[in-house]
Amino acid sequence: MNLMDFFRRNKEPTATTAKDRxxxxxxxxxxxxxxxxxxxxxxxxxxxxxxxxxxxxxxxVAVKLERExxxxxxxxxxxxxxxxxxTPRQPATTAVG
Amino acid sequence: MNLMDFFRRNKEPTATTAKDRxxxxxxxxxxxxxxxxxxxxxxxxxxxxxxxxxxxxxxxVAVKLERExxxxxxxxxxxxxxxxxxTPRQPATTAVG
Structure with missing residues (x-):
């Protein structure tokens, strides 16, 4: 199983309201x-x-870091x-760094 | 199966020379x-x-983009x-444009 299949299978079950994730x-x-x-x-x-x-x-934002x-x-x-x-999503203009 | 397990299972079989990937x-x-x-x-x-x-x-660098x-x-x-x-790996100093 490649990674793309993994994501397909692991998509959230059809939640009541579809979310952008x-x-x-x-x-x-x-x-x-x-x-x-x-x-x-x-x-x-x-x-x-x-x-x-x-x-x-x-x-x-949820972050998980694992080390082996x-x-x-x-x-x-x-x-x-x-x-x-x-409203089309424009790149936000917040300057970085 | 969560994503971490997926990566563990999908690690390259012990290739002759371990690579940084x-x-x-x-x-x-x-x-x-x-x-x-x-x-x-x-x-x-x-x-x-x-x-x-x-x-x-x-x-x-290999890139795969899929859309559904x-x-x-x-x-x-x-x-x-x-x-x-x-040689410890220092952050490369190349400026990002």
Missing amino acids: LQIVLAHERADRNAPDFLPALQKELLAVIKKYVPIDDDK SGCSMLEVNVELPAPQPG | LQIVLAHERADRNAPDFLPALQKELLAVIKKYVPIDDDK SGCSMLEVNVELPAPQPG
């Missing part, structure tokens, strides 16, 4: 177990980049505000 | 089928952010250069 997963496999893990730092910048495209409510020998996995789930019908 | 998946579910899809634009910026942490060879009704999924697989033993 963004799920991000990063898996970093390191040959050298002691190589630095940059996922925690990357996570903040990732959200900053996404905020340029869509407004994100920080308390609608030589592999770290970061999962970020964001519930996005449903777009007002008829 | 980064896998990124974004799934964007849109309640409004006609809402704009920002994943293609987001993909370029994501790689630019990652390049601040680790050098990326553009021909070692109301859901788009972007999968980026990056084979990273194995760090030289003993």
Whole structure:
């Protein structure tokens, strides 16, 4: 089963109100177990980049970070505000960094 | 099965030489089928952010974008250069345009 199939099967059952949702997963496999893990730092910048495209409510962001020998996995789930019908979503103009 | 289990099960079988690998998946579910899809634009910026942490060879980047009704999924697989033993990986200093 590839990752796309995984997402298809794991989509929320048809919730009463369909939501806009963004799920991000990063898996970093390191040959050298002691190589630095940059996922925690990357996570903040990732959200900053996404905020340029869509407004994100920080308390609608769920983050999971797991580490195993030589592999770290970061999962970020964001519930996005449903777009007002008829208003095309423009990239947000908030400056980053 | 949650996503972390998926990555564990899908790790490459012990290849002859363990590689540093980064896998990124974004799934964007849109309640409004006609809402704009920002994943293609987001993909370029994501790689630019990652390049601040680790050098990326553009021909070692595989991108898959799939769209279904109301859901788009972007999968980026990056084979990273194995760090030289003993050299801690510092954030790359390349300025992002």
